[in-house]
Amino acid sequence: MRWKGERESDQIEDRRGMSVGRGGIALGGGGLLLVLLFALLTGTDPTQLLETVSQVQVGEGSSGQPAPVGAPSDESGRFAAVVLGSTEDAWSEVFAGRNQRYQPPRLVLFSGAVQSACGFAEAAVGPFYCPSDSQVYLDLSFFDELDQRFGAPGDFARAYVIAHEVGHHVQNLLGISSKVSAMQGRTSREGANALSVRLELQADCFAGVWGKIANRERDWLEPGDVEEGLAAAAAIGDDTLQRKAGGAVQPESWTHGSSEMRGRWLRRGLESGDIDACDTFSSD
Numbered sequence: 001m002r003w004k005g006e007r008e009s010d011q012i013e014d015r016r017g018m019s020v021g022r023g024g025i026a027l028g029g030g031g032l033l034l035v036l037l038f039a040l041l042t043g044t045d046p047t048q049l050l051e052t053v054s055q056v057q058v059g060e061g062s063s064g065q066p067a068p069v070g071a072p073s074d075e076s077g078r079f080a081a082v083v084l085g086s087t088e089d090a091w092s093e094v095f096a097g098r099n100q101r102y103q104p105p106r107l108v109l110f111s112g113a114v115q116s117a118c119g120f121a122e123a124a125v126g127p128f129y130c131p132s133d134s135q136v137y138l139d140l141s142f143f144d145e146l147d148q149r150f151g152a153p154g155d156f157a158r159a160y161v162i163a164h165e166v167g168h169h170v171q172n173l174l175g176i177s178s179k180v181s182a183m184q185g186r187t188s189r190e191g192a193n194a195l196s197v198r199l200e201l202q203a204d205c206f207a208g209v210w211g212k213i214a215n216r217e218r219d220w221l222e223p224g225d226v227e228e229g230l231a232a233a234a235a236i237g238d239d240t241l242q243r244k245a246g247g248a249v250q251p252e253s254w255t256h257g258s259s260e261m262r263g264r265w266l267r268r269g270l271e272s273g274d275i276d277a278c279d280t281f282s283s284d
């Protein structure tokens with residue numbers, strides 16, 4: 001991918017190096033005393049109170065300083081900013097074609113653990129999108145994991161990961177996510193998992209739509225890039241992950257889809273560049 005020199009998004013909040021945690025928030029001695037005192041007076045569990053206190057601190061590092069917003073200056077941060085910028089351009093174009101306005105998400109970079117409107121999360125859960133605050137959360141060390149643990153190296157593989165999360169944002173804007181979670185509330189666990197798979201495959205397809213449009217706009221793909229993306233999609237398929245973990249392959253427990261499905265839907269988006277080709281809900 002020839003990404004250097006392309007426009008960088010400024011919708012990046014850089015929380016790397018900021019510590020945050022469940023009850024791990026730096027609470028001064030006086031504050032702690034106050035919480036304990038309050039707990040004594042009211043008979044509330046102090047740990048519960050501390051939890052509440054730490055939740056109030058969302059969006060701040062332990063120093064209480066707000067995280068810087070804008071394109072980072074290091075290489076991997078700039079890469080993320082360029083990819084995010086190209087998703088803004090591609091999706092603005094798609095939305096404009098439907099007489100809608102695209103509201104871009106913010107990308108939060110973090111290291112280790114992060115607090116989002118969806119709760120506390122450790123980097124081990126991988127990159128994620130939180131519909132409640134419309135933000136994508138990414139620990140850039142996931143890219144090393146993609147390379148070393150999942151055997152899926154390459155910049156387009158990394159870009160696909162960001163584009164997949166932005167795909168969830170698009171689903172949120174289009175009202176698909178809320179429809180699906182309402183349906184999930186009315187069905188069995190297996191039914192909910194099956195709906196989750198369709199939602200995830202659609203995010204893969206949307207990532208492909210971005211890939212096609214972004215390349216039309218930037219002409220930045222090099223030989224092997226598409227294959228890198230497809231390899232990454234396959235590497236994080238549920239069947240492959242279950243096999244790698246040494247367990248049985250259980251399709252009813254899948255939440256993201258098999259390697260074959262993920263590669264197929266990403267390819268469909270990449271080839272069509274059209275979100276109407278991404279209707280995973282009415283497909284078998």
Ligand SMILES: [Zn+2]
Binds near residue numbers: 168200203
């Ligand atoms: Zn996803």
